[in-house]
Amino acid sequence: MLKHYTSFRLSVLASLFLLLPGCIDQISADLPVPPNVLVVNSILTPDSVVRVQVSRVTSTVDSASRLLSSARVYLGTPSQGEELLRNQGRGLYVSPTKPVSGIPYTLRAEADGYPSASATDTMPAAIPxxxxxxxxxxxxxxxxxxxxxxxxxxxxxxxxxxxxxxxxxxxxxxxxxxxxxxxxxxxxxxxxxxxxxxxxxxxxxxxxxxxxxxxxxxxxxxxxxxxxxxxxxxxxxxxxxxxxxxxxxxxxxxxxxxxxxxxxxxxxxxxxxxxxxxxxxxxxxxxxxxxxxxSNVNGGYGVAASxxxxxxxxxxx
Structure with missing residues (x-):
């Protein structure tokens, strides 16, 4: 049965490859400009320090890196205000803070030429x-x-x-x-x-x-x-x-x-x-x-979850 399925799959793919050359044509089109916004991603856990990745939305013809190493990222809580995260390069930003359950944490990212992006999430308590x-x-x-x-x-x-x-x-x-x-x-x-x-x-x-x-x-x-x-x-x-x-x-x-x-x-x-x-x-x-x-990021894309x-x-x- 597997042999027949594999042969069928290969024959279908071979047929597609034979048909593709006759179906390819070049056209000119004005592609829409992607939004000029930040992408912020972070998964918060109580047994790890806070790590945040910041990147940008790019088009398919943009060869520059999506990761932003020139952003400023802040971690905030209602009682302790904001803390500037340490820049580790290649779009990664780190805080020595380990999140605590029941406290809402807000991540805010800024970069020149981009609107500010932020997201808030509250760490749940572990269930035994x-x-x-x-x-x-x-x-x-x-x-x-x-x-x-x-x-x-x-x-x-x-x-x-x-x-x-x-x-x-x-x-x-x-x-x-x-x-x-x-x-x-x-x-x-x-x-x-x-x-x-x-x-x-x-x-x-x-x-x-x-x-x-x-x-x-x-x-x-x-x-x-x-x-x-x-x-x-x-x-x-x-x-x-x-x-x-x-x-x-x-x-x-x-x-x-x-x-x-x-x-x-x-x-x-x-x-x-x-x-x-x-x-x-x-x-x-x-x-x-x-x-x-x-996405729960205001002013951008990505997710901050816990x-x-x-x-x-x-x-x-």
Whole structure:
């Protein structure tokens, strides 16, 4: 089956390449001038100093660097005023400050010839994991390949709207295989189904507490282990994927800005036709319409968002 699919894919691509030379023509057009605004990006976390990247919007024919090393970037809080960040070159600006939960932080960037751009976000508090574990194997998929199960339980704070991101990975010999390859299948979970992300093959689980505000929450997800961590030949026979090394789960408490940005990024990434390591032929031939990325930057583009993370090893049950 794979051989026929590969041959079909190659034949389609070859046909496209044969047709393209006859379809190329040069035309003159006045391209619209891109907006003269700054792009400010930063992810704030309580266990790291503040790092901000500043760049500019450019056109496709602009060969100059997008990164701005001549900007002035300030970090402000209601109680301590503004602090000028240290310029490290190549558009990177750093403060020794480590954000604290519950405090709104404002980033403001200035550069000669550009309007000022600013964004504000409040660091959420980390939510502890009450219980978590994994089991393997617990079933098979439609291709008769073995599946495992991960269970994560935590208590959602009441009277506030909270947002979360969950990823899982396994570590073997000091090497970490992150969650873009460790896909969690959560079909049947109402809170995740309500997000409408499943069809976009998200690399992590991003969701709100809209359906369980103030209640205990349980995530039960199936997963495939990595081929690379257990595959090979044993006694002359091929060995399938299996769980080796330590398994971890990350529970991130994320801000509303992070939640909205991450969901828009998932749709944008899917729309590029890069759904996986080998892509997808239908996506390659029939890309979707462009999608707008979320931004909370006033006077510019980009995002300033925050999250607090709890990492916990999972025992085998």
């Amino acid at each position: 994991i009450r219980e978590a574990w994994y089991a393997y194997p617990t079933g098979t998929d439609r291709n008769n390949e073995l599946l495992g199960t991960i269970v994560v339980r935590f208590d959602d704070p009441a009277s506030t709207t909270n947002f979360y991101e969950i990823t899982a990975y396994q570590r073997q010999g000091g090497r970490t295989d992150q969650s873009q390859n460790f896909v969690l299948d959560v079909r049947g979970n109402a809170a995740l189904a309500a997000e409408g992300d499943a069809e976009f093959n998200p690399g992590s689980l991003v969701f709100s507490d809209r359906l369980f505000n103030g209640q205990a929450f349980e995530l039960r997800a199936s997963f495939h282990p990595f081929w690379g961590s257990g595959g090979g030949i044993s006694n002359g026979q091929p060995v399938g994927p299996r769980v080796t090394g330590e398994v971890y789960v990350e529970l991130r408490s994320i801000s509303r800005a992070y939640y909205q940005y991450r969901k828009s990024w998932t749709r944008h990434f899917y729309n590029q036709g890069t759904k996986g390591p080998s892509g997808d032929l239908n996506q390659l031939l029939f890309l979707g319409d462009p999608t707008r990325m979320y 999250h607090a993370v709890v990492v916990q090893p999972l025992p085998l049950r």
